[in-house]
Amino acid sequence: MRYCIRCILPDTRPGLTIDDEGVCSACRGHEDKEFHIDWPARKRAFEALVADAKDRSSGYDCIVPVSGGKDSWYQIIKAQEYGLNVLAVTWRTPARTEIGQQNLDNMISRLGVDHIDYTINPDVERRFMKTAFEKVGATGLPMHMALFVIPIRFALKLRIPLIIWGENAQLEYGGGKDERLATDLDREWLAKHGCLQSTNAADWVGEEDLTEADLAAYSLGDTGEAAAEFKLESVFLGSFFKWNSFENARIASEHGFESNAGHLKTGTWEFADIDCRFISLHHFLKWYKFGITRSFDNLSVQIRMGMTTREEAIEIIRQKGWEAPHDDIKAFCAFQGLPEEWFWQVCESFRNPAIWHRESDIWKIRGFLIEDWAWLNSQPTCASPS
Structure with missing residues (x-):
């Protein structure tokens, strides 16, 4: 995997490209917005x-x-x-x-x-x-x-x-x-x-x-x-107007919008993805397919806006881990009337062989952003991982 030198997004993210200077198209888009x-x-x-x-x-x-x-x-x-x-x-x-x-x-x-x-x-x-x-x-x-x-x-x-x-x-x-x-x-x-x-x-x-x-x-x-x-x-x-999720949240809050403070499940934004219990699953499958979590997107935006550094973002990713939304997975399986084993088996079927490989029976991502990633914490099993 190849990562942008400015943010933390890899070239596996759909629609994203990284140019000869090592800068991704999302960071170039931010340049367009600003200049x-x-x-x-x-x-x-x-x-x-x-x-x-x-x-x-x-x-x-x-x-x-x-x-x-x-x-x-x-x-x-x-x-x-x-x-x-x-x-x-x-x-x-x-x-x-x-x-x-x-x-x-x-x-x-x-x-x-x-x-x-x-x-x-x-x-x-x-x-x-x-x-x-x-x-x-x-x-x-x-x-x-x-x-x-x-x-x-x-x-x-x-x-x-x-x-x-x-x-x-x-x-x-x-x-x-x-x-x-x-x-x-x-x-x-x-x-x-x-x-x-x-x-x-x-x-x-x-x-x-x-x-x-x-x-x-x-x-x-x-x-x-x-x-x-x-x-x-x-x-x-x-x-038509320069988009800023943090400013949008501030304006909305002034009119009565409330964030999900203290109940963050995935990502780093307490004001996002709070309306539906199943939206977290949409983001979670990106781990198997593209080798990213919701926090990769959120933190990359924060880097572009000068709210954090690339080094700080990498440390946050390390601390947050793979962000499996276990409660939402349980709710989705209950909605389907199917056991959680089914969910994990389907996830496993979409593990991307272009980026994942096994070492000593442990799945790892080739060239991952974080060298000392705790891979044992990201193993899907027939039950929720410990």
Whole structure:
């Protein structure tokens, strides 16, 4: 594995590249944010989108997809600053946390927005998550498919001309230069970057006896022509305003958002990934596939922002270990009605042979960032490791 010389991300992370100088595309994206993007011009472009949306709307001006997290609050606050009449739309996770529900309720009441909380048949979600986990090692695939598709379908059905998403992940986490400058979340972006393994709902028909009708909530169907005809704009707010997760959390907190202080499970941000018990599993599989944990992403952002050094970040990674979210794994297995042995066996099937090898019956990553890593603490077994 080859690691960026500035942050701690390796070249195994999807979409990330490391150039001849040893600097990753995420760090180059941060350079663009700080020195090369004309943010005043981007702001004017957003103002033009807002004016167009107001001219074309007949009720709601925009949809903001929300979970209740700090970015959701920020997106609505920013939309309201520009006088947009917001409809907030949520894909309801089958594992919503208590603090997630509290933040969502407070967001609706304190920011004052109309809201749709869209619940998919839990049995359909259970079966879809099971097959996505077993087939491609991605418990979060159904989640991402639903949360991207549902707002688009509502926008077309209700004739709402604008959807405002959050961060531009290709700018924040390592896309190519052309991708970093993109503003639109469209079908091409979904296919390449939407955590969908280049699949759509139709590809999953028949798996776990799922039918086309079962998967209706996950399907864009033939909405492409309708979106083009209606001129639906679907944009990243982070492509128009410099994205800062810590600043977003601060702004959201001023309006009533609460973080998960004292209950951090994975990563280093107490204000992130707190709405759903299963999101931690999405990040956990990265250990087997790419040799990284959630903290690699969080700490790399902190390095770029000058909040910590690379050396300090490496020490934090050493101390945190492999970050297996045991309680969430138990909850997921209970949701599936399957033993934990099943979960660990599926994880093992996605161990990446390009980076992992065995030494004395212990799995290790070749060229890992930390030489004295406690590999014995990261062994999956048929029960939760000690």
